[in-house]
Amino acid sequence: MQRAIALVDCNNFYVSCERLFQPGLEGRPVVVLSNNDGCVVSRSQEVKDLGVKMAVPWFRMRDLARQHNIVALSSNYSLYADISNRVMSLLSRFSPGQEVYSIDESFLELTGIAVDHTGYARQMRLTVMQHVGIPVCVGIASSKTLSKLANHVAKKNPRYAGVCDFNGMTEAELNGLLARIDVGEVWGVGRRSADRLRDRDIRSALDLKRAAAKHIRSGFSVVFERIVAELNGVSCLELDQVAPAKQQIICSRSFGTPTSRLADLEQAVIAYTTRAAEKLRQQRSLCGGIQAYIRTNPHREQDAQHQSSMLMPLPEPSDDTRLLCRAALHGLRSIYRTGHAYQKAGIMLTGIIPAAARPQTLFDDVPSREKSEALMRTLDRINRSMGSGTIRLLGEGTGKPWAMRRQNVSNRYTTEWDELAVCKAHP
DNA sequence: TCTGGGGTCCTAGGACCC
């Protein structure tokens, strides 16, 4: 039986989320900006039609924005995450095998589901639209890589009406489509590799499909060998149905305004470590070390540049916020240099293991460990029910002069009592 | 004035061991 994998992808996801609660944005050019209102990360169709590319710095398109009255919104991840959960849970009804691949994409196993797949996919679109109001497109094929391309075709080509099933096509039809897709659009082929492939006269998805495996293996890597197999309909990438535990947890952020004060960096590092430790405990893991990282703004070449990081191993794996903060601060203080305008700081938890696999040591101090665990549990419970940050370390500070810019952020319409969407009755 | 954040995987090279 032929393998059938669907990729369901939300259209202009963040913009679509914003439009749910601000219907006035419908039909208008809208962008959502990254943290710090830095870059464009989601564009409405109207903005795409103006030729605005993904990840363009916002300050570079100010003129265009004025000219065309583009609405720019700060990103509101609480809202997007909640809408995403609703979409994913609806989609899970369509197959016992689901991989939630990203905030706006999901793979669904359709192999063995004995219905007309195109009709089934139309039903998915309709269901998500009716229940949540988010438009989606569906691509279906015999491997993940092909289903990504099928989705691409469904999105770009109005005549497919949002659903494209490669499995229902003849080889010639499919190749005809692949020949018109740039090799850079293939999943896993980035800008660097696309350039190198073009040097070898591999320009389209079809060219890559037909490339000799040996040739690809030696010139690139096993990853590319797999891509070629997947393009030929040989499924090499399985669906990850349970999200595996993270092997590293990163929390880093650019500052709203650069700072050269160690005290500011310390506050930021404590805040980031606190967040990361919460995530670590959520997935019931411990980490073996923590890395602190600072850097100046690399785009300001006229400024003195400094970037550095230091990994602090822990004496034994831990998930205690206080311990992790202490280690991170130690690292920060050893890399910090006076007189630099730092633009970004971050931390990374590494050497992550399941909490259940905690190694026993000769000098295990069980009572103090149990106290630490109880304290962290209580902390998490209070912050979960009373709002995040209700209880935190004093070192995190209260002023946060370094906090990021979010000039035009919408309400958290679905997750905060104070910001719930209200239906206004018409007179 | 203003350029995101959070992840994964692979490779190369060094250290170390027998």
Place this chain on the structure above:
DNA sequence: TCTGGGGTCCTAGGACCC
């Protein structure tokens, strides 16, 4: 004169994804 080979582990860095 002549100085092995193979395995493992770790780290840094590159490339990619959304």
